[in-house]
Amino acid sequence: MKVIRYSSILFLVFMLMSCAEKQEQLEVQVYETSASGNKLTPIKDFSVSENASKIVLNPEKEYQTITGFGGAFTEASAYLLNKLSKENRTKIINAYFSSEGANYSLTRTHMNSCDFSVSNYSYTPVVGDKNLEHFTIEEDKDDLIPFIKDAMAASADGFKIFGSPWTAAPWMKDNNKWVGGKLLPEYYDAWALFFSKYVDAYKAEGIDIWGFTVENEPLGNGNNWESMHYSPDEMTNFVVNHLGPKLEADGKGDLKILGYDQNREHLKEWVDSQYKNDETSKYFDGTAIHWYASTFEVFPEELQYAHNKAPNKLLIQSEACVDAETPVWKDDAWYFKKEATDWGFTWAPEKDKHLHPKYAPVNRYARDIIGCLNNWVDGWVDWNMVLDTKGGPNWFKNWCIAPVIVDPDKDEVYFTPLYYTMAHFSKYIRPDAKVIDIKNTDEALMVTAAKNPDGSIAVVVFNEGDTAKNFDLSLNDKTIQIKISEKALQTILIPKP
CATH class of the missing domain: 3.20.20.80 (Glycosidases)
Incomplete structure (x- = not known):
């Protein structure tokens, strides 16, 4: 009986952790143009890497108005x-x-x-x-x-x-x-x-x-x-x-x-x-x-x-x-x-x-x-x-x-x-958007971001190099790992919360 109860508790904890992980996932739309042939192509499937760099968005800190x-x-x-x-x-x-x-x-x-x-x-x-x-x-x-x-x-x-x-x-x-x-x-x-x-x-x-x-x-x-x-x-x-x-x-x-x-x-x-x-x-x-x-x-x-x-x-x-x-x-x-x-x-x-x-x-x-x-x-x-x-x-x-x-x-x-x-x-990136603060740990990636008047955020990432790269994109308490092709430009659109 105790074993059953203990297993039930573990299962419950596992389910709660899984739900929490799902809630932590950042919802995005990704579009890429690349030397490999993408032309504003929607990208949905990403391979995950343990060596991903980090891009952290801070929309509370604003710069110029577009x-x-x-x-x-x-x-x-x-x-x-x-x-x-x-x-x-x-x-x-x-x-x-x-x-x-x-x-x-x-x-x-x-x-x-x-x-x-x-x-x-x-x-x-x-x-x-x-x-x-x-x-x-x-x-x-x-x-x-x-x-x-x-x-x-x-x-x-x-x-x-x-x-x-x-x-x-x-x-x-x-x-x-x-x-x-x-x-x-x-x-x-x-x-x-x-x-x-x-x-x-x-x-x-x-x-x-x-x-x-x-x-x-x-x-x-x-x-x-x-x-x-x-x-x-x-x-x-x-x-x-x-x-x-x-x-x-x-x-x-x-x-x-x-x-x-x-x-x-x-x-x-x-x-x-x-x-x-x-x-x-x-x-x-x-x-x-x-x-x-x-x-x-x-x-x-x-x-x-x-x-x-x-x-x-x-x-x-x-x-x-x-x-x-x-x-x-x-x-x-x-x-x-x-x-x-x-x-x-x-x-x-x-x-x-x-x-x-x-x-x-x-x-x-x-x-x-x-x-x-x-x-x-x-x-x-x-x-x-x-x-x-x-x-x-x-x-x-x-x-x-x-x-x-x-x-x-x-x-x-x-x-x-x-x-x-x-x-x-x-x-x-639409008129009256605000350029926002970012932290980027990979100097080989060029990154900028802006918050649009409708509340959506557009992040633009440029990978000039000859190898694909992975990065974790974070906003508040949510994160998603994204892969960008070699010689590629991506726009990542984060819908209004």
Whole structure:
């Protein structure tokens, strides 16, 4: 009798322990993109390892608020979409903007032409037209505006869009050219009016503009394509004394103004100028940055400096691409290989060569986005959404790679691994999410996490190495062991409790 009672007690204890263990299991959804062929593929079965590392989430400790993720509406992309069949055009737009697709939430476009335009053009074609009475966005109505409007129709959640000028019309500049030169002081007010009229013109087309960067790459681009130069203090002067007051006077004071808009290595001198005092800070809502100083190095010290200088201001990565390359067509493996180079591999001075190694395209995107999120960046925007097999069209022949490549002559579409890499972030980390604290015991894994407004948590893990890895993911008192493939990116979605 005693034996029976003792056995019954053991059985009861065993059952209670089993139930407790089940309650401790963290419920997750796992999606993986990998060199082995996964493309946002749901992963459900994991082998267990005793050598698993640990990733511990601490949602109580929050960092920056997410503005969004996305890409740029360029004339090049819009032009190509119009050359495709209606079926493929719709397929691409839905892939980027629908909730079933990447669900882009933050986008950029160019004001006047840029290198990824079919030709040079300006909204202010009449020389000396200081009042901009002949302002027109007619050039955008065939390709660019239809692309934006179709994206709006495909997006259930909507998205923010900010404009960036590459240059004013040549007649407003001291060199009277599309490339280089500076805005003449006598046209500062006309140029501020240009921004206000742009908002009105797009509003008339049914498109709301969220904000602007003041100037794309104010340090110049080697005098190759559309550009206009500012020093940090010149841009601050233009914003504080012209652009900001003009938008405010026109009832557009809620539009976001982002300063700088170029590479991170010079970030300190620009935020020092923008946020020198309350007067200079007043009209700047944040700072925009690019990654071309290095698509390998994140520049965490510069990003942290910018955040600490103005903790309540936005810090948005506004442009990135694998440049100086023509796309590799329908060869997913190439995008995971360390064969791609950027402009600096050939052209950077010797002291900067280490910043421009041969590096896998997927690795560039995954490492940079995670690195940015872990260093106070709140938005990350890719460059062209669609390019052709040559890496264009681009009037300067400044070729690069986009996440989606098309062959308009054959009406074929290729979703590269870069598309899925972007979707790992844009689809699962939503606007107004809060980046949260994590502890990660494996330095070979890059990890970031954010808590969404609906209470779900998205964890993104990147394994750059050549071997698969196991890790225990813990939240509060619940844990699950997950295996990530070699050369793989995972998003782990933890539903709202």
